[in-house]
Amino acid sequence: MRGRGVTAVLSILAIVISIAALSTRGLNFGIDFTGGVLLEVGYLEAADLPQIRQSLALEGFGEAQVQNFGTARDVMIRLLPREGMDSSQLGEEILQVLRASGVDVSLRRAEFVGPQVGEELTESGGLAMLFALLMILGYIMLRFQWKFAVGAVAALVHDVIITLGIFSAFQIPFDLSVLAAILAVIGYSLNDTIVLFDRIRENFRRMRRGTAEAIMNSSINQILGRTLITSMTTLLVLIALVWLGGEAVRGFATALIIGVLVGTYSSIYTAGATALALQVSPVDLMPPKKVEDPDGLP
Numbered sequence: 001m002r003g004r005g006v007t008a009v010l011s012i013l014a015i016v017i018s019i020a021a022l023s024t025r026g027l028n029f030g031i032d033f034t035g036g037v038l039l040e041v042g043y044l045e046a047a048d049l050p051q052i053r054q055s056l057a058l059e060g061f062g063e064a065q066v067q068n069f070g071t072a073r074d075v076m077i078r079l080l081p082r083e084g085m086d087s088s089q090l091g092e093e094i095l096q097v098l099r100a101s102g103v104d105v106s107l108r109r110a111e112f113v114g115p116q117v118g119e120e121l122t123e124s125g126g127l128a129m130l131f132a133l134l135m136i137l138g139y140i141m142l143r144f145q146w147k148f149a150v151g152a153v154a155a156l157v158h159d160v161i162i163t164l165g166i167f168s169a170f171q172i173p174f175d176l177s178v179l180a181a182i183l184a185v186i187g188y189s190l191n192d193t194i195v196l197f198d199r200i201r202e203n204f205r206r207m208r209r210g211t212a213e214a215i216m217n218s219s220i221n222q223i224l225g226r227t228l229i230t231s232m233t234t235l236l237v238l239i240a241l242v243w244l245g246g247e248a249v250r251g252f253a254t255a256l257i258i259g260v261l262v263g264t265y266s267s268i269y270t271a272g273a274t275a276l277a278l279q280v281s282p283v284d285l286m287p288p289k290k291v292e293d294p295d296g297l298p
Contacts, residue, residue: 001213001220004273011158011270018165025168030175031078031111033125037090039077040108041098046072052098059097070247074108125179129160132186144197151274152193155266159189163258177252185259188234192227192267199223200272204281212281216272224268231264 031038049066052075056064061079069076077094091110098105133153140149163182167174199219207215238260241253 007269021168027174028171032176038111042106043073147278147280151271154274155271178255181252181255189263193271
């Protein structure tokens with residue numbers, strides 16, 4: 001806790017940069033949120049992305065987003081829906097454009113999401129995160145004390161904003177699987193925070209002569225090994241998913257990797273430091289004294 005001033009500056013700086021990235025660049029929403037048509041095509045050899053973009057632009061598909069999906073032979077094409085044309089018709093038309101140059105192309109997948117569905121998913125996803133944070137605030141206020149609740153929610157907001165900021169800064173595709181990963185990050189970070197707060201509460205009741213800062217330091221040191229081992233084993237699994245899981249789970253695993261790293265940091269520094277800044281003390285966690293009535297009954 002002696003270095004909480006430095007970490008507070010780093011956290012505020014990271015949050016400001018993340019908010020700036022979200023304000024200027026926004027998130028690279030996937031088709032789940034924006035609505036549109038998603039096509040996956042396969043080539044026998046490495047695909048020439050600039051040539052594909054040029055061919056689509058000449059046929060009136062200049063707004064199409066073209067990128068590799070997995071290997072250099074797999075290509076993902078995203079474009080806005082067109083009135084009077086479903087995903088299968090649009091997929092066949094795109095294939096005709098790509099095959100016009102004599103290249104053998106196969107359609108792997110075609111998906112369509114309407115703009116109304118995408119708007120509903122965006123609203124529902126935001127409400128889900130807000131509802132989760134409010135429920136966590138109430139739970140920790142009942143289990144611990146309001147100062148700890150503020151610290152826990154501050155840590156969770158810190159984790160979510162920085163994770164979203166990284167996705168915005170690097171324009172990593174943001175789809176429903178990434179939203180699920182962020183909700184999982186909230187639960188993961190909260191678990192670490194509650195373990196720390198449990199130990200702080202125990203030590204506040206046992207180490208009554210120490211300062212709040214000294215007791216928090218002892219508590220963090222006691223659970224530090226457990227926290228690091230848990231985080232490292234989780235990261236090993238997530239790195240394996242990024243490396244071997246393919247493009248379908250890459251965004252999900254990437255969000256969890258960022259969340260585990262940031263969540264471990266915030267559980268140690270942000271949650272406890274915020275409670276300490278609110279002048280938490282052993283008195284706040286002492287069980288209430290029983291008041292006896294004049295007749296001597298409790």
